[in-house]
Amino acid sequence: MNIIQLNNVSKSFEQGGQSFTALSNVSLTITKGEYVALIGKSGSGKSTLLNLITGIDHPTGGHITVADTDIHKFGESSLAAWRGKNIGIIFQFFQLIPTLTIIENILLAMEFVNVIPKDQRQNRAKNLLTQVGILEQANKFPSALSGGEQQRAAIARALANKPEILVADEPTGNLDSATAKSIKAIFTDLVAAGTTVIIVTHEDISGTDFDQIIQLKDGQIQPHNSTVSEMK
Amino acid sequence: MSIIFKKSMRDIQQRFRSTLLAILALTIGIWGGGSLLVSFYIMSNDLSANYLLTKPYQLSIQSKDFAKLDLDNLHELPEIAAAEFRDRAILRIEVKPDEWLPLWLYSVEDFDQLSIAKFYPQAGQFPPAKGTIAIERNNLLISQLNVDSVARAQSNGKLIDVKISGIIFDPGQAPSTQDAFIYAYTDEANYTRLSGKATHQKLIIRFNNVKTQQDVKQAYAKLAIQFAAQGIKIEASNIPKFDQHPHQFQLNTILMINGSISFLTFIMSMVLISQLMNSIFTRQTRQIGIMKAIGAKRGHILRIYLTYLLSISAVSIAIGLPLAVLTGKKYSDFIASVLNFDILTTDLPYFIFAIVIVLGFILPVIFSLPMLRNAVHISVNNALADYGIEAGNNASSSRKTSSMGMNIYSLAWRNLARRKGRMLVTMLTMALGVGIFLTGFNVRESLSQFLTNSSNSMQYDLKVVLKNTVPPETASAPFNDIAAISSIEGWLDGVGRVQTDAIATANSIGLVAMPYDNTLNKHDFLQGTWLTGAEQLEFVINQQAASEFAPIVIGQQYTISIAGQDISARLVGMVREFDVAKIYIDIDKYRQIAKLDDEINSLMMVLNDRSYDNVLRVKKQVERVIANQGIEVVYIISEVEYTKIVFDHLNIILTALLILSLLVLSVSAMGMGSAMGINVMERTREIGVLRAIGATPKMVIRLFVMEGFMVSALSVLLGILLALPLSAYGAKFFGNLILGENTPLDFTFSFMGFAITLIVTLAFGYIASRLPASKAIKISVREAIAYE
Structure with a gap:
């Protein structure tokens, strides 16, 4: 079952008075429960593609369907609600709200989307923190946590509203190798549990059990024939 | 939660x-x-x-024929709300040793039945015991008088002891602290004893169903006809501002x-x-x-x-x-x-x-x-x-670097341009503060200039207004022995609110009759010129009298009522002064009309030494002569005291203006402080980068201080541009408010105000940028670069 479908999607930007094409006629399909890697050089269009899939950005051409929904028909607020419900986003620099504790960060996501009943939120947040292995850090502020712990917290927050899709932009790019490995293990577990996981990465993907590898070059999908390390 | x-x-x-x-x-x-x-x-x-x-009261009428008036019948008239006899005599009272002030003595028929122009007991006896007086509470601030004091009063050339038995509060009177009068209230018998005047010669009236001064004038016109029918001849009337x-x-x-x-x-x-x-x-x-x-x-x-x-x-x-x-x-x-x-x-x-x-x-x-x-x-x-912070527009266009390379001034300037909107708001806020502050100073300067002009308009030092008109030699003889007096000129005159008790037109506009070619007046002209001495009767008015002669056309003939006669006279000028409504005419012409011989009522004294202390010293000498020789005097005033009275009237306004404009400057300075603080805070990472590539803390501080100075300097510049029209408007507005309609003050630029504004604003700019910059450089380069 297809969960993400892109048909001839293009995206151009105006920069310095000139038009710059970030993505050109990209078409792809991702099925439910797939573990997908999005690879390519800097400026190849990876982040742009991710932003289009999550509804953070709008395409200048083509059509995108995510979870049977034409997301670009939504207004800004409806899109935010839809995104909060269907897609969990993990950023490279964790991007936790610094003034909230770890558990409050998760509860905030639940409060925004309001799909988890209020009386279940605390327990769910604790379960998620247990799942990512940082329950003991629940009441600490992000600044008190290590990078790896912050990224685990960010994953827990991304899972707060039981999304079908999890997208992560360079989730281990800022972590040491041991921590990165443990984070990748969480993603593998999530895929095993049926979540569709899309990861943008620069890292060597050899030995990683991706179902699909999408390689971008100059805004277009290329056949994947090399490891990520060769592309840098 | x-x-x-x-x-x-x-x-x-x-x-x-x-x-x-x-x-x-x-x-x-x-x-x-x-x-x-x-x-x-x-x-x-x-x-x-x-x-x-x-x-x-809305109308006062003076007549010696009120014996013919049935006050009860007057009360019955539907248009009359209240009417009482409230005679007033102007005496003098010694408020401190050898310091005398005009005493406005009111006769009160029944202290317990006041129906008009009421006043209220404050201390001592009320009503005051028979034969004593009660004084207004504000008098205590300018005198040594109080309950149970006995003061010397001068009346009809005699010195009489007056006992004060009570203090009252009369909200209808101008504050003594500003006008320098003593207000006293007494029973009718004591009034006559002290002033030598009969009572029931001045009637004060309040009307029903009147809403404007014009309504009062109409009601008065009707009443005057009724009085005339009863054989009551009105000598003078006064309709105060409604x-x-x-x-x-x-x-x-x-x-x-x-x-x-x-x-x-x-x-x-x-x-x-x-x-x-x-x-x-x-x-x-x-x-x-x-x-x-x-x-x-x-x-x-x-x-x-x-x-x-x-x-x-x-x-x-x-x-x-x-x-x-x-x-x-x-x-x-x-x-x-x-x-x-x-x-x-x-x-x-x-x-x-x-x-x-x-x-x-x-x-x-x-x-x-x-x-x-x-x-x-x-x-x-x-x-x-x-x-x-984004580079903004600067980034999208190329920029030539001068042959001198990048210097701190151009860097500071470019930095300011990065957040144009905020810097513009900051500058406009500060400029508004500077503009208001400077306007405060400028308007204050305009008022000061007006005070100086008022002071300069009087080239005499002491004025003694006699109760009666007498030949000049008789009037000045008692003072000939005072060596400090260099010259004395005789006028027919009064001043301020006692003007009308000296000489006045029938409708209570003060009259000053003086030699047209005298050298003791240098008036501040709004229109026209001074008296020329032409054959035809000429007159000059002050701005307060303008409403009586509106529309004012210099050179036009108007009718003025002098010495009981309606005379046609040519208006030649209008002067600006802080005084009641007055008109000026040549003394010889006045004497002809009033059929007076070579007589005067005012002695305008010029002293050899015009310093403040000397004027007051000589004034005391003059006071002693007056007291010792029993000269009947309405009042004596020095030019310096008059200036002080005017200043006291305006000072409260000047002070309020400055304090409040300082408040505006403070708030706008806080605005600048916060904007500069935010500017530094937002650029913490940039400070880290600057320091990483070799900028010393001193250079970083200099950069931000330069930005602060530039904002301040531009704000001052904008503030001045704003202050000019605001000050011109302020001078016009306050002139009209204080001196009367169509009487603007002259626009004046206060250089001292400008200097203070400049120093204060630059200092604010320095502090507002220096403090946060000093704090920012204390963060380590590593922390600064990692700052989000």
Whole structure:
């Protein structure tokens, strides 16, 4: 079952008075429960593609369907609600709200989307923190946590509203190798549990059990024939 | 507690200093604006209420024929609300050893049955014991008189001991502290004993169903016909400004200043709030992006920042409102004490609180709307891509570097251009503060200039106004032995509010008859010229008399009533002075009309040494001669005292103007301080980069200080441009308010004010940029580069 479908999607930007094409006629399909890697050089269009899939950005051409929904028909607020419900986003620099504790960060996501009943939120947040292995850090502020712990917290927050899709932009790019490995293990577990996981990465993907590898070059999908390390 | 609410509260904690500054700015706005609103409400109500409660008279009529009047019948007339005889004589009283002031002595028929021009007991006996007087409470501030004192009074050339048995409060009188009169009230028998005058010669009247001075004039015209039918010949009449306290102009001026400054203070504190909110939003843009990415709708974002904003408002209102009420009441008390009225307002109406609370909540939101709108509407993509300051337009176009390379001035200038909007708002706010502050100085200078002109217009030092007209030699003979007097000139004259007891037209416009070619007057002309000595009767008016002759056309013939005759005379000029309505004519012409021989009533004395101390010393000598020789004098005044009286009238206005304009400057300086602080804070990472590539802390500080100076200098420049039209308008506005309609003050630029403004503004600019920059360089380069 297809969960993400892109048909001839293009995206151009105006920069310095000139038009710059970030993505050109990209078409792809991702099925439910797939573990997908999005690879390519800097400026190849990876982040742009991710932003289009999550509804953070709008395409200048083509059509995108995510979870049977034409997301670009939504207004800004409806899109935010839809995104909060269907897609969990993990950023490279964790991007936790610094003034909230770890558990409050998760509860905030639940409060925004309001799909988890209020009386279940605390327990769910604790379960998620247990799942990512940082329950003991629940009441600490992000600044008190290590990078790896912050990224685990960010994953827990991304899972707060039981999304079908999890997208992560360079989730281990800022972590040491041991921590990165443990984070990748969480993603593998999530895929095993049926979540569709899309990861943008620069890292060597050899030995990683991706179902699909999408390689971008100059805004277009290329056949994947090399490891990520060769592309840098 | 909702997590959204928690986040707002934590933002307050995290941005504690910015939040504190915002609270401080809003508190000052609410405090300043609120206290002025409170005092505005109290004062605009209470002076008038004090005055109207006395049931002030609207018409006074003088006649020696009132024996023919049946006062009971007069009371029966439907148009008459109240009428009483309230005779007034002007004597002199010794208030301190060898210091005498005019004594306005009123006869009161029945102290317990006052129906018009009422006054109230304050201390001592009320009614005053027979044969004694009660004086007005404000008199105590300018004399050594009090209950049970016995003072010397001079009447008809004799010295009489007068016992004071009571103190009363008469809200209808101008404050003695400003006008330098003693007001006394006594029974009719004692009045006659002290003044030598008969009673029941002056009737004061209040009408029913009159709303304007014109209505009073019409009612008087009807009454005059009835009096004439009864054989009552009216000698003089006076219609004061309709139901208006003599010093209402001062309060009006203060209220106008209050109103405009409170509005400005409020607005400027709002600008400050909007700047602070802008900085907070700027720093939280990425957070907004994250929240939107994880599902926050626009409403959620709005709630977070509204909660933050409304919390700031709530704290500011909680602190500012009680302070506003307290200081507003204190300020009103102060003004009331200066103008000698009682504060009647005990409880403020709810709407005053409601206005402050509603404005305190709504205005910060309105002023932060652009930022709130940005926060709510910014796309996730743009929010996530925000890394603080952008290079702005500079980045998109190439820029030639001068052959001298990049220097600190051009770098500072370019930095200012990076946040054009904010810098423009900062400069405009500061410029407004500078403009208002400088306007305060300029208007003050215009008033000072007016005072100097008033002082210069009188080239004599002492004026002695005699009760009767006498030959000049007779008048001046007693003073010939005072060596300090260099010359004495004789006029027919009075001054100020005692003018009309010396000589006046039939409708109570003061009259000054002097040699047209005298050298003792150098008037400040608004129109026309001085008397020319032409064959035809000429006259000059002051601006207060203008309404009686409107429309004013120089060279036109008008009818003036002199010595009981209506005479046609040519108007040749209009002068500006701080005085009651007066007209000036040549003394010889006056004598011809009044059929007086070579007589005078005023001695204009010029002293050899015109210094303040000497004038007062000689005045005491003159006083002693008058007392010893029993000369019948209406009053004696020195030019320096007159100037002081004028100054005292204006000083309260000048002081209010300066204090309040300083308030505006302070709020705008806070705005600049916050903007500069935000500027430094936002560029913490840039400071790290600058230091990483070799800039010393000194260079970094210099860069920011230079930016601060540039903002200050531009603000001063803009402020001056703003101050010029504002000052011109202020001079016109205050001239009209203080001196009467169509009497602008001259526009004056205060160089001292400019110097102070420049120094203060540059100092603010230096401090506002130096302090945060000094703090920022204390962060390590590593921390600064990692700063978000």
